[in-house]
Amino acid sequence: QQPVQSPQAVILREGEDAVINCSSSKALYSVHWYRQKHGEAPVFLMILLKGGEQKGHDKISASFNEKKQQSSLYLTASQLSYSGTYFCGTAKTSYDKVIFGPGTSLSVIP
Amino acid sequence: DTGVSQDPRHKITKRGQNVTFRCDPISEHNRLYWYRQTLGQGPEFLTYFQNEAQLEKSRLLSDRFSAERPKGSFSTLEIQRTEQGDSAMYLCASSLETATHGNQPQHFGDGTRLSIL
Numbered sequence: 001q002q003p004v005q006s007p008q009a010v011i012l013r014e015g016e017d018a019v020i021n022c023s024s025s026k027a028l029y030s031v032h033w034y035r036q037k038h039g040e041a042p043v044f045l046m047i048l049l050k051g052g053e054q055k056g057h058d059k060i061s062a063s064f065n066e067k068k069q070q071s072s073l074y075l076t077a078s079q080l081s082y083s084g085t086y087f088c089g090t091a092k093t094s095y096d097k098v099i100f101g102p103g104t105s106l107s108v109i110p
Numbered sequence: 111d112t113g114v115s116q117d118p119r120h121k122i123t124k125r126g127q128n129v130t131f132r133c134d135p136i137s138e139h140n141r142l143y144w145y146r147q148t149l150g151q152g153p154e155f156l157t158y159f160q161n162e163a164q165l166e167k168s169r170l171l172s173d174r175f176s177a178e179r180p181k182g183s184f185s186t187l188e189i190q191r192t193e194q195g196d197s198a199m200y201l202c203a204s205s206l207e208t209a210t211h212g213n214q215p216q217h218f219g220d221g222t223r224l225s226i227l
Binding site: 002029030032034040041042043044047049087091093094095096097098099100101102103 | 143145150151152153154155158165166201207212213214215216217218219220221
């Protein structure tokens with residue numbers, strides 16, 4: 001079953017923060033985050049595994065609440081290069097396929 | 111690491127024709143995925159392979175779609191009797207899964223854009 005993402009779209013000014021949410025009605029083993037720029041392939045950002053960990057990568061971090069089957073992606077002090085569509089993908093087990101959500105379009109303006 | 115390559119990049123065909131796409135994954139990657147993506151949507155799962163074994167095919171996929179990975183390296187996706195609704199970007203991705211580390215990052219190819227006239 002496809003995860004739900006919110007918001008559908010967000011517009012930020014450079015330097016502002018954003019949070020993108022991903023939720024599932026099924027128990028999850030892992031949540032995957034990817035970014036896709038227009039006309040390009042999706043690019044991997046991070047994977048969060050069951051265990052409620054939080055990960056960070058430069059000014060982009062994410063958390064995973066396995067009890068609520070929710071993950072959030074945090075973008076702080078946004079840069080123009082953060083613009084794109086962010087997809088979360090979920091898997092029920094360690095070897096299951098990944099099902100992607102519909103995406104959140106993020107636009108960062110000067 | 112030359113990345114995931116897909117061929118062709120673009121395919122235009124008439125309704126009713128058969129088309130075949132090829133994906134060459136990163137050489138040491140044992141898992142290969144096929145997705146379909148339409149404008150404004152996320153990648154939609156079609157099927158995936160672990161080495162040469164096809165693990166699952168989407169129940170949404172009609173019998174007109176078939177995929178193979180004969181030697182556990184490259185893969186082909188064939189669509190028979192194409193329909194207007196098949197127009198989309200077809201993405202291939204690969205990853206290296208191990209017994210102790212599943213759910214590894216997927217590396218995507220640039221996709222094949224299919225247009226049905």
